Amino acid sequence: MKPFIGNLFRPNTLQGKLLVSHLSVASLGLLALLITFFATRALTGAVLHLVTDSSPKAVTAAMAMSGVHRSMAWLRVSLNDEIFKANRRKAWGEEIWPSISELIVLAGDGDRSKMLELVAILKELEVAQWWVEDAVASEGNVPAHMTLEQEIQPLYGNMISAIDYALADLGRGRNASDGRAVALAALKSDIQVSFFGMHDFVDSAEEWTERDVLVGLSNARAAMSSIVSKGGGSEFSETLELIKAEFPAYDHLIMRALSERKAENWNIARWTMSQEVIPLTKRVTQALQLLSVKYSAEMEKEAKSAASLSRFVTALISAMIVVMIALATVMSRRHAARITQPVAALSGAAEDMAAGRATADMPVTSDDEIGMLTGVFNRMRSSLEDKEAALKKRADEMEKANKEMESFIYSVSHDLKVPMITIQGMAKLLEKDLGENLSKDSQSYFKYIFDASATMSDLLDDLLEISRVGRMDVNPDVVDMNEMAKKALAEAEAFSKGRGFTFIAQADMPPVFANRRRIYQVLSNLAGNAVKFMPQNVAEPVVEIGWRCGQEGWWEYFVRDNGAGIDPKYHVKIFTLFTRLHGRNVEGTGMGLAFVRKILENMGGAIRVESEPGKGAAFHFTLPKIPEGEKG
Amino acid sequence: MTEKAVRMLLVEDDPSHRLLIRKNLENHGVTNDINEVEDGQEALDYIYGVGEYADRKKYPMPDIVILDIKMPRVDGFGVLERLKSDPKMKRIPVIMLTTSSRDEEIAKGYEYGANAYVTKPLDFADFAKKLHDLKMFWVLTAEIPHDAD
Numbered sequence: 202m203k204p205f206i207g208n209l210f211r212p213n214t215l216q217g218k219l220l221v222s223h224l225s226v227a228s229l230g231l232l233a234l235l236i237t238f239f240a241t242r243a244l245t246g247a248v249l250h251l252v253t254d255s256s257p258k259a260v261t262a263a264m265a266m267s268g269v270h271r272s273m274a275w276l277r278v279s280l281n282d283e284i285f286k287a288n289r290r291k292a293w294g295e296e297i298w299p300s301i302s303e304l305i306v307l308a309g310d311g312d313r314s315k316m317l318e319l320v321a322i323l324k325e326l327e328v329a330q331w332w333v334e335d336a337v338a339s340e341g342n343v344p345a346h347m348t349l350e351q352e353i354q355p356l357y358g359n360m361i362s363a364i365d366y367a368l369a370d371l372g373r374g375r376n377a378s379d380g381r382a383v384a385l386a387a388l389k390s391d392i393q394v395s396f397f398g399m400h401d402f403v404d405s406a407e408e409w410t411e412r413d414v415l416v417g418l419s420n421a422r423a424a425m426s427s428i429v430s431k432g433g434g435s436e437f438s439e440t441l442e443l444i445k446a447e448f449p450a451y452d453h454l455i456m457r458a459l460s461e462r463k464a465e466n467w468n469i470a471r472w473t474m475s476q477e478v479i480p481l482t483k484r485v486t487q488a489l490q491l492l493s494v495k496y497s498a499e500m501e502k503e504a505k506s507a508a509s510l511s512r513f514v515t516a517l518i519s520a521m522i523v524v525m526i527a528l529a530t531v532m533s534r535r536h537a538a539r540i541t542q543p544v545a546a547l548s549g550a551a552e553d554m555a556a557g558r559a560t561a562d563m564p565v566t567s568d569d570e571i572g573m574l575t576g577v578f579n580r581m582r583s584s585l586e587d588k589e590a591a592l593k594k595r596a597d598e599m600e601k602a603n604k605e606m607e608s609f610i611y612s613v614s615h616d617l618k619v620p621m622i623t624i625q626g627m628a629k630l631l632e633k634d635l636g637e638n639l640s641k642d643s644q645s646y647f648k649y650i651f652d653a654s655a656t657m658s659d660l661l662d663d664l665l666e667i668s669r670v671g672r673m674d675v676n677p678d679v680v681d682m683n684e685m686a687k688k689a690l691a692e693a694e695a696f697s698k699g700r701g702f703t704f705i706a707q708a709d710m711p712p713v714f715a716n717r718r719r720i721y722q723v724l725s726n727l728a729g730n731a732v733k734f735m736p737q738n739v740a741e742p743v744v745e746i747g748w749r750c751g752q753e754g755w756w757e758y759f760v761r762d763n764g765a766g767i768d769p770k771y772h773v774k775i776f777t778l779f780t781r782l783h784g785r786n787v788e789g790t791g792m793g794l795a796f797v798r799k800i801l802e803n804m805g806g807a808i809r810v811e812s813e814p815g816k817g818a819a820f821h822f823t824l825p826k827i828p829e830g831e832k833g
Numbered sequence: 834m835t836e837k838a839v840r841m842l843l844v845e846d847d848p849s850h851r852l853l854i855r856k857n858l859e860n861h862g863v864t865n866d867i868n869e870v871e872d873g874q875e876a877l878d879y880i881y882g883v884g885e886y887a888d889r890k891k892y893p894m895p896d897i898v899i900l901d902i903k904m905p906r907v908d909g910f911g912v913l914e915r916l917k918s919d920p921k922m923k924r925i926p927v928i929m930l931t932t933s934s935r936d937e938e939i940a941k942g943y944e945y946g947a948n949a950y951v952t953k954p955l956d957f958a959d960f961a962k963k964l965h966d967l968k969m970f971w972v973l974t975a976e977i978p979h980d981a982d
Contacts, residue, residue, distance in 0.1 A: 615903070618932040619847055626853030626954040633860065662933045669937070 213568040215540065222532045229528060233521035240514035247507040255503050258307045259496035261300045266489040268296030269326075273482055276330050278470040281338045289334070293327055304492070312492070319488045326481040333478055336470035344469070345403045345462035348454055356451040357396045360444055364389045367440035384428045388444070391421035395455055403462055411459065418455055421448070543571045547578055554582065610668035614661045621661060625654040663796060670719070670799045679827055680720050682710040682758070686746040689724035693744060696732045700742060704728075707747035711756055713824040719800045720824070724760065726793045727820050731762035739763060754826050755806060761819040767812040776808065797822075839865040842895035844876040844912065845930065846904040850953060854899070854930075857955045868892060873907025876900070877915055880922060900947070901930045902938055910945055917946030926967060930955075 275289035301323060305316045336342045340350070364385050371382045394417030401410040425448055428441065466472035546563060553560045562579045565572045628650045632639070639647070686706035694704060713720065724746060731744040742763065749757040767775065776798045801808050801822050812818035845851045851869050858867065870876045876898070879886045886892045898916070902909035909929060916922045929942045929950040939950050949963040 615932060619850070619903075622932065622953045623847065623849035623853065626857070627849065629954070630853065630856050665933060 213572075215569045215571065218539075218569060219536060222536060226525060226529050226532060229521070229525050233518060233525065236521070237514065237518055240510065240517065244507060244510050244514065247503060247510060251500060251503045251507060254307065255496055255500040258304065259493060259500050261304045261307060262489055262493040262496055265297055265300035265304060266486060266493060268292050268300060269323075269482065269485055269489065271296060272330060273478075276333060276474075276478070278333060278337055278468065278474055286334055289330065297323065308492075315488070315492070319485070319492075322481060322484050322488065326478065326485055329473060329477040329481055333470045333473045336468075336473060339469075342469050343403065343462075343467060344464075345458045345467055348458040348461055349399055349403050353396070353399065353451060353454045353458060356447045356454065357392065360392055360447055360451065361389060363440040363443040364392075381428070381431065384424055384431070385440075388421055388424035388428060391417045391424055392451070393417070395421055399455055399458060403458065406462055406467070411463075414455065414459065418452060422452065539567060540571060543567070543575060547575060550578070550582070554585065607668045610664060614665040614668065618658065618661050618665075621654060621658050625651070625658065628654065663793075666722075667796050667799060670796070670803050677715045677825075678717055680713050680715055680717050682712060682720075682748070683708075685717075685720055685724055686710065689721060689728045690744065690746065692725045693728035693732045696729055700735075702732060702735075703741060703743045705743065705745040705747075707745070710746075710748045710758070712827060713756055714827040715804055715825055719804070723797050723800055723822065726797050727760035730793060731760060731764060731818075735762060735764045749821075751823060751826065754828070755823040756826055757821055757823055759819050759821045761817065763817040766814045766816045767810060767818050768814050769812075772810050772812070775810065839897065840893045840895045841865050841867045842876065842879060842898045843867055843869045844873065844898060844904070844909070845869070845901040846872050847901075850901070850930075853953075854955050857957055861957045861961075866893065868895065872904040873909065873912040875906075876912050877907065880916065880925075895925065898925055898927045899930060900927050902942070903932075910941065913942065913945040913947055928960075928963065 269292075272289050272292035275285045275292060277285055301316075301320060305313075305320075308316050341347045368382060368385055368389075371385075395414050396417075398410050398413035398417050401407070402414055425444065429445060461467060466476075543563075543566060550560050550563055560582060562582065563575050565575045565579075628647060632644075632647045635643070683706065690704040690706060694702060728744055728746065732742075735742045735744075743761075745759075745761045747759055747761065749759065751757045776794045798808050801824075804825060806823035806825065808820060808822035810818055810820050843851060843854060845854065855867055855869070858865075868879065870879050878884055879892055880895070880898075882889060882892075882894075898912075900909050900912060913927060913929075916925060916927065923946065926948045927946070929939070929947045930953050931939055931942075931950055932953055942950060949967055951960045951963055
C-alpha cells in the first residue's frame, strides 16, 4: 500500500506534481464544503429554534391574547344567551388555557414567575367573568328590580287589592261621596304612580321618573296619614289595617329600591364588569402584551441573526469559490508554464536546429519527464553537433583533398608541359637541322613525334583547364549570347576544312549571367564537336545554336547538328572523362564534353543530349538568367 | 633607318627552352644580341647592373625582355612588377612566355604591365605578329619575318 501511495505522489513526475496541485485545490474546495456544512448546521439550528421556540412563544402569547379578547367579546352584561356563554367558555377552554399551558412549557424557567402571576390573574378573570355571567342570568342582577319584583310588587298587589275591595264595598253601600272613597282612590292612584314610576325608574333611572316616584310616594304618605286619621268604619277596617301594616314597608322598600337603583352597583353584572373584569382583563392583556413583545423581539433577533448568518455563509462560500477559481487559475498557469514553457523552448531550439541556426544547451528546470526530455534533447543536440562537426571536418578534408588534387593536377600538367615544349621544340629543330638528309620514313617518324607531342600538349592543356574550373571562375557578367554564338560558330568553322557547313545562330537569344570565357568554351566545344564529328556522307551539314524557354532562373540553350547521332546507350557515358566514341581519325582529346559538363555544373546548371543514331544530336544545357539587380 | 644592335634579355629557367628560343630566333634571322639569364633574380641583377652584371660592356642593357613566368627565386611576375613600377625601367618592353594560350596567367601578366605574350614553343609567326602589333618590328633587324612551320 505504501509503495503505491509513494508511487502516486512521486514529485519527479508530472503526474505526481499535478496530483499534488489538484489535491491542494480540491482540499480548498473541501474546506469550503466543511465551512458550508457547519454554517448550514448553525443556520438550521437557529431556524429550528426560531420555529420551535421563539416563534411559537410569540404566536402562543398572541393566541392567548386573542382568546382573552374573544372571551370578553362573548361576555354580555345585557344579554343572557346560552350560545354566548358556551362560546365564552369555549374561548377559555380551547384558546386561553391551552395557550397558557403551552406558554408555560415554552417559557421555561426564565419566565416562570411571570407565568405564574399571569395564571393567577387569568384565574381571577375567569371567575370574575363567570360572576358577571352569573349575575346577568340571575334576577338579582339588578337589586332594585328584585326588590321591586319580589318585595315591592306583592305589597303593592296586596294594597291595591285591599283598596279596590274597600272601594267596592263603599260602592255597594251607595254612600257615594264618602270622603273615604275619594281618599282611598287618591291613595291608590298615588301608590300606583309611585309603583309605576318605580318601574320606570328601575328601567331608565331618569330624574323625572324618580320625581314621579317620590311625588307619588309623598302623596301616598299624605293620603295614608289622612285616611288613618279619619278612621273608618268597619267596612274597610281590614283594608285599613292591611294598608297600615304594609305601607310603611312599601315606603321603605320603595326608598330602598330607589337607593338601590341609584347606587353604583345597581347592576351587579355591570358593576363586576367594570370593577373587576375590565381591570383584570387590562392586566392580563398587559402581561400578555409584554410577553408577546418580548417573544416577538426574541423572534426578530433570532430571525435577524439567522439571516445574517445565512448572508455570512453565502458571502463566505462566494469568497471561497472565487479563491478556488483564482487558485486553480494560478496553479494551472504555473503548471502550464512549467510544461509549456520548457516545451515551447525545446520546440524553438529544435526549429533552430532544423533551420541550421546555432543552438545552446537548454537549461533543465524540473526533475520530471519534462526535465528528462530536456536532458535527452541536450544529449541529442550535442551528439548532432559532434556529428555535424565530424561531417564538416570530413567535408573540409575532402574539400582540401579535392583542392590538393586540383592543385596537383594543375602543377603536374604545368610541369609536364615544360618537357613537352622541349620535346616539340627539339624535334622541330632536329628536323630542320637534318633537313633534306631525312628519308621519307624519317620524315614520317618526325610527323608522328610532332602529332603525338601536339596531342600530349592538348591533353595537358585540357587537363589544366578542367582542373581549374570552379577555382578561378569569378566575376560572372551579363553575356550577350548572340555575339558568343557567332564567335563560337566562327571558331568551329575553322575545323570544317572547307566543307560547306551551314551555321545558324538563332536571333535575339536572351543574355545570360556567367563567366564569359566559360560560356565561350562551352559553345565552341559543342559547336566544334558538331563539326568534327559530322560524317562525310552528310550532304548539307548544319550546326545550329539556339535556345528554349527555361525554368525558374535558367535559360535552356542547345547546340544541334544533323550528324550521325549518338546511340542512347552512350548518352551518359559521353560526358565522362576520356571517353571517346570515335577512333583516332577524329581530333579531340576526349575531354571536351567532360570539361563542358564540369563548367555547367559549376554554374549550377546541367547538360543532356537528345539524339538517335542517324538523326543528329542536340546538346541541351541550362544557363543562368540574369538575376534582379544585375540587369544592365 | 639607322641600324642598331637590338639587345634582348631572355629570362628562362629551362635550358632546353632557352636553346629552342634562341635557335628559333636565329633560324629566322633575328641576329640581335640575346643575353640569357636563368631566373628572375638574375634578370633583375642584370637589368640593374648588380654584381657580375655591372660590366655593361659584357652585359649591355637590354632593349627588350623576353620573360618566362615559372622560375625559381623570383618568378616572372616578380620581375614584371619590379620593372614596371620603376619609372626608369618601365619603358623596357616585356614579352611574356607562357606554356598555354589558355593560361590565365596571361591576364595577370597584362595586369602587371606586360606588353605582349607568346606561347612556348615559340611560334615565330606569332612572335613576329606580336612585335608588329607593338610597333616593335625594329627588333627584327632588316629581315622580313619568315612564316613558322
